[in-house]
Amino acid sequence: MPLTLREILAFDVMREARPVVLAGERALGRVVRWVHSSEIYEIGPLLTGGELLLTTGLGLAGTDAGARRHYLREIAERDVAGVALELGRTFPEVPGELVAEARRQALPFITLNAVVPFSRIAEVANTRIVDHAGHRLRLGDSVSRALNDVLIAGIGVPGLLAAAAGVVGGPLVLIAENGALVAAHGVAGDREAWRATETPLAEAPVTVLGTTWGRLVAGPGSPLPAEDLAVALERTTVALALAMLRTGDPPREPDRLAAALLTDLLEGTAEGQAESSVRAALAGFRPAADHLLIGLAADALETAAALAVVDRAARILHTPALRGRVSRLVLGVLAVPRSVGDVVGAAQQALDEALRRLSAPQVRIAVGYPATEVGELGGSLRDARAALDLRPGSRLISARAIALDLELTRHGGSGHLDHLVRHTIGPLVEWDAAHRTDLVRTLETFLLHGCSATRTAAVLHLRRQSFYQRLQRIEALLGHTVTDPDVHAALLLATAAHRVTGR
Known part of the structure; x- marks a missing residue:
């Protein structure tokens, strides 16, 4: 744990100096980032916060009470941990205005009543501070090594949680931004996972491509100190983000062709219907002539999960699908027979069933408007992507259900x-x-x-x-x-x- 001012005052080297706390007793829990000594009157602007300042008061010699108050006020404004004044060299007794100003600023103010070289105090305290920082680095490296092994093995999110839980020594629960339970380790089931989130020891956001996708929660039971636990969670969330961006094996040629076509359709740079149809066929997407095409956009913690949902929905419909990763999303196209009447409703039902069968609560999907040709899908894909942003809490949404929202944002x-x-x-x-x-x-x-x-x-x-x-x-x-x-x-x-x- 970081060293606090109270802990440093208990060091043997500090006890030799016979410290007496005259102000700021309630703030002795402040963390000390560094122990520093200075006799400069204008030291305030040079401090960066968290220091324990040791001084004999030489810089205050010859100053009046107002100047001494100003000196301490400037130091307090820098968020220092505290000030320790050695009596005897400059001041045989502590000036009352320093104590009064320290109390007004709620700044810990300590007198040292015996001479101990400041270099000894700083050496002991700063060595402990550096040792603590080194401990955090070593802990972070050990966590990263364990997680890297899992990433290389391609085990995915469940494997990462298992490896991290082994370091943490307690349950870990991954919650999606929409509140869905994604995965957990160290718990008997979903109910116990939710109970663990009710009394968390710590949690950290999971950020993918600059967007917060969820949070990682450490349930009760970990023996790690709070700061060590925070380090372990922070390293784990980075590994989780990397795992969520992975699609597993290197993409096959049809997958690359599909992603390129979907990108061009989304950006409006596809070169005509004929070429788009040829490119779709090369990617394995050959819908029947009596089918309408529905563009969709999926947002997921793991790309593979979103791809699997689109594939399963296509199998439910007994039709082909085109899908691929484009930036942070998975875009796709479902073919739906015209004979069903409500083709958008049929696509939604298939996707809803796929989400249920695959137990993929972390996947969010939006459906656009129907199109008759591949080259006309750009608007459908853009509407589906916009619908995801407009309804961030929805698991499955169609553009037609929020047509008014889309028009308002568009025009x-x-x-x-x-x-x-x-x-x-x-x-x-x-x-x-x-x-x-x-x-x-x-x-x-x-x-x-x-x-x-x-x-x-x-x-x-x-x-x-x-x-x-x-x-x-x-x-x-x-x-x-x-x-x-x-x-x-x-x-x-x-x-x-x-x-x-x-x-």
Whole structure:
């Protein structure tokens, strides 16, 4: 553990100096980053925080009480751990203004009443500090070596958790950003894994390509000190991010062709329908003429898991699929027979079944609009990608379900949307901000459910009476009823714009 000021005062070399704490007793738990000695009056700006400053007060000789207060105030502003003044050389007794200012700043202020060379004190304390830093580096290296062996073996996330749990000596649980349980080690089952997250010893975010994908939680039981545990978790999250980016074996030629085609379709650089169809065929995607094509985007902690979901959905539909990794996402195309009627609904059902069968809660998928030809899929893929960002908490979402959100983000500048919100539902937004209520969401839910009080109350988990009280507040703030058909569209547009700009 890092050395605190209280621990350093207990060192034998410090006891020889007979320290007496005159101020800042409650702050003796501050961590000491370094022990430093100086007799410079202008030392404050040269300090970087965390130091224990040793001084004989020589730099204060000949100064008045105001200057001494200023000296200590500057030091306190640098977040030092404390100041120790040796009495006898410059000051036979401690100046009262130094004690008073230290108390005002809640700065630990200590007098040393016997002469011990500052070099001895600094050597002992700083050696311990360096030893601690070296311990952290050695621990981090041992964790990294264990995790690297697993990464090289290609065992994946479960193997990494097992290796890390061996170092931590307690359970580890990986939770996706949407709250889903992804994996765990050291627990008997899901229920025990959730219990471990209720009383965590520590946790760390898992970041992939600059995006927070989830969190790694250390449950109770680890014998490691808190700081060592934090180091182990930090190294583990890095390895997890690398594992999530891996697809396993090097991609086959059809996979590379698929990823390149999907990239060009997404970016709008594909060169025409004929060439796109040829490239799709080379990648193994040859849909029948009576099929429509549905673009999709998948966000997953592990690329292989998202690819597996798309493949399983295609098998459920008995049709081919095109899929590949593009940047941080997996993009894909499903072929659905026109004869099913609702081709988007059929694609969603197949993907939902695939997610369930593969037990892949960490995978999030969005479905775009249908297209008739491969060359027309760019818009469908872009809508699916945008839908993932617009509904980050949804496991499976279709672009048609959030068509209004997509249109607002596509065509409405932030200034225009802010103007729309302010002039249509501004009083509700201000009330929510001032009173921490949820009137805007209540209104949008009411409008989306056909102005049905019963259905809205059920969705919001409210009693009908509570909902009616909210509705009365909404109409009183707006100054008109919200069930009037003439204002329905404007209110729905404004509530959606508020949600989109807020996100």
